[in-house]
Amino acid sequence: MRKYERCESLSITDRFSGPVSHPMKxxxxxxxxxxxxxxxxxxxxxxxxxxxxxxxxxxxxxxRNDYIHVYLxxxxxxxxxxxxxxxxxxxxxxxxxxxxFSARIPAALSATGLMVVTYSLGRALINTQMGFLSAMILxxxxxxxxxxxxxxxxxxxxFFIGLTVFLNYLALTxxxxxxxxxxxxxxxxxILTKGPAGLVIPAGTMLIYLIVEKKLKRxxxxxxxxxxxSGAVAAIxxxxxxxxxxxxxxxxxxxxxxxxxxxxxESYLYYFHKIFFNFLPWSILLPFxxxxxxxxxxxxxxxxxxxTFLFFELSTSKRAIYLLSLYPAGALLIGExxxxxxxxxxxxxxxxxxxxxxxxxxxxxxxxSPVAAxxxxxxxxxxxxQHSASLHLxxxxxxxxxxALLLTMIKKIPAWSLWILISYLVFVGYFHNNFYMPLxxxxxxxxxxxxxxxxxxxKDTSVYAYGFNSPGLIYYMGRPVTIFSDIGEIKDVxxxxxxxxxxxxxxxxxxxxxxxxxxxxxxxxxxEFYTFYARRDGQ
Numbered sequence: 309m310r311k312y313e314r315c316e317s318l319s320i321t322d323r324f325s326g327p328v329s330h331p332m333k334x335x336x337x338x339x340x341x342x343x344x345x346x347x348x349x350x351x352x353x354x355x356x357x358x359x360x361x362x363x364x365x366x367x368x369x370x371x372r373n374d375y376i377h378v379y380l381x382x383x384x385x386x387x388x389x390x391x392x393x394x395x396x397x398x399x400x401x402x403x404x405x406x407x408x409f410s411a412r413i414p415a416a417l418s419a420t421g422l423m424v425v426t427y428s429l430g431r432a433l434i435n436t437q438m439g440f441l442s443a444m445i446l447x448x449x450x451x452x453x454x455x456x457x458x459x460x461x462x463x464x465x466x467f468f469i470g471l472t473v474f475l476n477y478l479a480l481t482x483x484x485x486x487x488x489x490x491x492x493x494x495x496x497x498x499i500l501t502k503g504p505a506g507l508v509i510p511a512g513t514m515l516i517y518l519i520v521e522k523k524l525k526r527x528x529x530x531x532x533x534x535x536x537x538s539g540a541v542a543a544i545x546x547x548x549x550x551x552x553x554x555x556x557x558x559x560x561x562x563x564x565x566x567x568x569x570x571x572x573x574e575s576y577l578y579y580f581h582k583i584f585f586n587f588l589p590w591s592i593l594l595p596f597x598x599x600x601x602x603x604x605x606x607x608x609x610x611x612x613x614x615x616t617f618l619f620f621e622l623s624t625s626k627r628a629i630y631l632l633s634l635y636p637a638g639a640l641l642i643g644e645x646x647x648x649x650x651x652x653x654x655x656x657x658x659x660x661x662x663x664x665x666x667x668x669x670x671x672x673x674x675x676x677s678p679v680a681a682x683x684x685x686x687x688x689x690x691x692x693x694q695h696s697a698s699l700h701l702x703x704x705x706x707x708x709x710x711x712a713l714l715l716t717m718i719k720k721i722p723a724w725s726l727w728i729l730i731s732y733l734v735f736v737g738y739f740h741n742n743f744y745m746p747l748x749x750x751x752x753x754x755x756x757x758x759x760x761x762x763x764x765x766x767k768d769t770s771v772y773a774y775g776f777n778s779p780g781l782i783y784y785m786g787r788p789v790t791i792f793s794d795i796g797e798i799k800d801v802x803x804x805x806x807x808x809x810x811x812x813x814x815x816x817x818x819x820x821x822x823x824x825x826x827x828x829x830x831x832x833x834x835x836e837f838y839t840f841y842a843r844r845d846g847q
Contacts, residue, residue: 333440337427340447341420344737345456349416350409351742352749353756353780359459360755360783363411366396367783370406376548380779382788386556389545391500392461411459418467419456423447425470426636430643432477433608441726442636442643448733451586451628452635457741461501466633468498472510473612480523485530492534496541504558507542509619509633511535513612520607574626579617582628587635589666589733590642597638597645606644613637651722663717663725670732671710674703695747702739709735755780757833762806762840769804775813776836795820807841814839 354360361380368379369390378385378393395414400406423443430439446452455463475491498506514531518524546554584591601610616634620626653659709732716725758781765771771789773781782789789808792798795817798805807825814821821827825841832838 330436333427333436334424337423337440337443338420340444340734341416341423343734344447344453344741345416345419346413347738348742348746349412349457350407352408352745353754354408354411354459354783355749355753356755356778356780358779359411360779362392362396362459362461363406364779364783365390365393366400366411367406369393369397370400376545377550378553381782384552386553388461388502389500389553389557391497392464395464396459408459412457415458415460415463416456418464419447419452422463422467422470422636425467425474426639429470429474429477429608429636430640432474432481433606433640434644434647438640438643438647441647442639444730445590445642445646446636446639448730448737449587449590449635449639451632453737453740455629455632457745460629462629462632465498465502465506466635468494468501469506469509469633470636472498473513473608476510476514477608480518480521480527485527488527489530489534489537492531492538493541496538499538499542500545505619505633507535507538509612509616512615512619513608516611516615517608520611576621578626579621579628579631583617583631583638586628586631587638590639593642593645594638596649597641600645600648601641604644604648606641609637609640609644613641646726650726654717654720654722654725660717660720664714667710667714667717671707671714674706674710695743698743702735702743705735706732706739752832752834755784755833758808758831758838759784761829761831762808765806766804769806770801772798772805772807773809774807774817775810776838781808795824799824805843809839809841811837811839 354363364380365378365385368382369375372379375390375394375397378388378390392414396406396411399410399413403410423446426446427439427443430442433439447456471494472492475494476488479485479488479491492507492510495507495510511531511534515524518527518531546558583594587594598610598613601607613634616637617631620630623630653663709728713725713728713732716728755778758778762785767787771781771785771787772792773789774792777791778789798807799820807821809817809821821841825843827839828842829840830837831840
């Protein structure tokens with residue numbers, strides 16, 4: 309297995325990171341991950357709907373001492389497999405309790421691992437400098453940064469896919485067919501994290517890559533054996549869990565959802581604009597990077613990216629987060645393109661002017677944001693006013709860094725401009741995690757905006773909800789919440805009850821509510837208002 313052709317001249321990333329040793333690059337990757345993915349990880353609440361759902365499943369596993377069957381709100385949850393809740397359980401036992409940090413740390417560690425995998429694969433494909441730059445690109449795009457700090461399974465799913473592709477490539481370069489078969493084992497964990505796509509993506513990528521590299525005859529049987537082995541390992545849980553999980557999860561949640569969407573149905577154009585906006589700012593270079601990879605015959609990341617995109621594009625059910633597993637491939641493509649072309653982009657008059665304009669925007673947008681904030685109203689503006697000193701400090705840092713970036717582009721200094729650009733994006737990530745997200749949490753997004761108003765209820769009080777379904781409510785109240793659609797379902801319930809209704813949907817039953825129950829409190833959560841009703845038994 310040949311390595312891709314190396315450039316003999318001193319490329320931009322040779323100057324960008326060449327003097328930095330391999331251990332130092334790994335240290336920088338881990339330091340970046342610590343700042344972007346781990347710092348203040350438990351500082352905000354678990355946001356609806358996905359984050360608290362994972363925490364509830366882990367809690368119910370521990371409460372029931374049943375780590376095979378997944379439960380949510382006291383009922384069997386058949387839609388997703390258990391691996392991510394297992395990771396939360398392990399983190400909770402290590403930390404000494406289940407909280408926001410232990411619910412999110414599996415995603416943060418998966419993102420860190422995916423950075424290391426991207427670095428290692430880039431190092432194996434081209435060289436250390438390309439791998440290092442690709443890892444930094446991966447960490448500093450919008451969606452990866454966001455999902456690395458969310459208690460959702462998709463980052464862990466992407467990590468196991470990336471690890472599988474990396475181990476596949478290593479086995480191929482060593483010409484070891486039996487190692488190639490074994491290298492599919494991480495995809496068994498991908499299946500147990502989210503589903504069969506965890507095997508389909510690396511297997512499809514490798515099948516096409518073997519054809520392109522003319523190695524299909526030698527490795528086709530190990531590929532088939534690896535897929536069978538991975539599927540067999542994952543099947544152990546399905547056998548233990550029972551037929552209901554197999555029928556609902558595999559047949560309905562995967563096959564039916566893929567071929568005939570019952571939710572998240574989107575047009576064929578959906579993913580094109582999603583990947584552009586969610587992979588910013590690097591997505592601007594993606595078309596040029598793909599062309600560069602074709603011209604240089606750098607096939608693996610190109611096939612990985614293209615096959616994954618096509619696989620999800622053909623699905624009738626679409627969500628932006630599904631594309632997370634192709635982000636390492638995109639980072640590798642862009643990393644190689646920048647490595648070879650950044651200097652020439654700075655030297656050419658036309659592209660240098662575009663880069664200057666981009667740097668100018670990065671410098672002036674922070675100045676314009678306080679002006680824009682004056683047009684906001686409500687909890688967000690109140691939060692900005694309370695933290696104006698911190699906000700101005702962040703904005704000053706952005707302006708200074710943007711000005712330095714603009715200067716290096718005017719002076720055409722390749723290595724420094726690239727370092728400053730990545731540093732700017734790291735600063736943005738830190739601002740997002742430590743200022744913007746806590747502000748939004750306190751102002752609008754925290755389920756505690758509801759549950760903190762209900763702290764006085766007894767442990768025997770039954771909780772009901774109308775007009776909305778909030779896993780965050782279940783998690784922070786620490787008890788099941790029953791959804792009802794008609795007053796007749798609850799008016800004769802014995803014992804103490806608490807009813808939470810979303811005001812606008814509840815207008816249709818307000819007269820009946822007022823007849824049987826007493827409004828006791830009111831709160832705002834996200835953009836809606838909610839009312840608490842209570843009736844003490846016998847009244």
